Amino acid sequence: EAQVTQNPRYLITVTGKKLTVTCSQNMNHEYMSWYRQDPGLGLRQIYYSMNVEVTDKGDVPEGYKVSRKEKRNFPLILESPSPNQTSLYFCASSSGQTADSPLHFGNGTRLTVT
């Protein structure tokens, strides 16, 4: 089954404790992206990657890191989480070949930083 898999689904952590949210896709998609979703603000892009070893900042990259060492994986790293990073996070992938290439989203990770 074609899918984007995020882990964990729920995460509660404390300020400053480094964490990683994993994302993997099995569709051989070149494009992957991370979004955060907050009430009233919609989905905002954090980082995206056009291919292996190619990453770029989205609209809200501060406090986050990413890496793309393999085509299928695109982990999101919070080196020193803060309470304002409490949010619902989505990983997404796309073939990116045409204008109508849809984004395929993972199931989301709800992060709480206390």
Place this chain on the structure above:
Amino acid sequence: QKEVEQNSGPLSVPEGAIASLNCTYSDRGSQSFFWYRQYSGKSPELIMFIYSNGDKEDGRFTAQLNKASQYVSLLIRDSQPSDSATYLCAAPAGGYNKLIFGAGTRLAVHP
């Protein structure tokens, strides 16, 4: 900063009625638009894509694009309670892969 604006709702319609969801965008260069549906607690899923002025129909869904007015809408005919969800409008910003999303409109279809 390119923006996509939506009324947050909730938009409440009776079962069987037409639900009309609207979206405006600030970038006159935007050529295409997506409508995603997101059920509570779930991830967004694509329901419509439109890039030409006019209407595009897919089953009970019709997307309408008016580039001159920078306005895109989604009509849902014969609304069902299962259509109750948040509908997100999105437009590419600087390439196919960078999407700017609106905050979403919550639709509630009551029996």
